Amino acid sequence: MTWAGFLATHASDLAWRSGEHVALCASTLAAACLIALPLGVWLTRLPRAAGAVLGLCSVVQTVPSLALLGFLMVLTGRIGWVPSVLALFLYALLPILRNTIVGLGTTPPPVRQAAVALGMTGDQVLWQVSLPLAMPVVIAGLRTAAVWTIGTATLCAFIGAGGLGVFINRGIETVDARMVLLGVVPAAALALTVDALFAWCGRRLTPAGGT
Numbered sequence: 001m002t003w004a005g006f007l008a009t010h011a012s013d014l015a016w017r018s019g020e021h022v023a024l025c026a027s028t029l030a031a032a033c034l035i036a037l038p039l040g041v042w043l044t045r046l047p048r049a050a051g052a053v054l055g056l057c058s059v060v061q062t063v064p065s066l067a068l069l070g071f072l073m074v075l076t077g078r079i080g081w082v083p084s085v086l087a088l089f090l091y092a093l094l095p096i097l098r099n100t101i102v103g104l105g106t107t108p109p110p111v112r113q114a115a116v117a118l119g120m121t122g123d124q125v126l127w128q129v130s131l132p133l134a135m136p137v138v139i140a141g142l143r144t145a146a147v148w149t150i151g152t153a154t155l156c157a158f159i160g161a162g163g164l165g166v167f168i169n170r171g172i173e174t175v176d177a178r179m180v181l182l183g184v185v186p187a188a189a190l191a192l193t194v195d196a197l198f199a200w201c202g203r204r205l206t207p208a209g210g211t
Contacts, residue, residue: 006178014167018186021163024156025149028085032092032145037138040100041126050101057094065091065155073159084156091152092145099141103134135205143198150191154183164190 007014043050060068068090072083107130115125157165167183170176 003178007182010167010182014182014186017162017164017166017183018190020161021150021153021165021187021190024081024084024088024153024161024163025146027081028088028092028149028153029142029146031085031089032096033142035089036093036096037100040097041104041131043097044101044104054094054098054101057090057097060090061094065152066158069155069159079160081161083159084153084161088149088152088156092149095141095144095148096138097141099137099144100134103137103141104130106137107133132205136202139198139202139205143195143202146194146198147191150187150194154187 039053043053063071065087068087069083072086073079076083076086104126111129111133112125115129120128153161153163154165154168157163157169164183164187168180169183171178171180171183
């Protein structure tokens with residue numbers, strides 16, 4: 001069978017698995033943003049706590065993906081989306097949280113002092129000065145988390161979460177390179193597309209890119 005015929009045969013399954021993959025990654029990133037962004041803002045006021053939290057998140061990054069998936073599968077007593085989203089969520093936390101803290105911490109003191117001199121409160125300085133200036137750095141963290149999540153999500157098929165990793169799993173079991181590529185190529189294309197989208201957003205949010 002030609003490559004075109006192979007694609008045509010699996011077109012509907014590919015569309016379905018791609019949708020599963022996007023849904024899994026989008027759910028994970030949404031949850032990570034809802035937790036990491038506010039937590040990062042709060043931790044900028046607690047430097048010691050920030051170091052401890054970032055250290056804990058860094059430890060999670062050292063755990064192999066399959067080991068973490070297996071551990072969470074046993075811990076939750078479930079397979080599929082629940083342990084998969086939890087694992088991907090833990091991996092996505094560090095880059096978002098770290099870049100939020102770093103971005104907010106790089107506001108030039110003269111800028112902050114000028115804002116206070118104009119009568120701004122601490123919260124107004126945060127939301128109207130520090131956060132807009134930090135957005136390119138925050139977006140870079142989201143960009144890293146998104147690419148990591150898309151790539152790691154292919155492993156979630158091994159515990160029944162579906163997605164493009166299903167094709168990779170099938171290809172390994174049947175020693176079929178075309179089946180492996182059917183999962184690898186769309187996953188790579190999705191990661192590159194999302195990376196380019198976040199890169200564009202980052203440029204738009206810098207002073208030079210926004211003019």
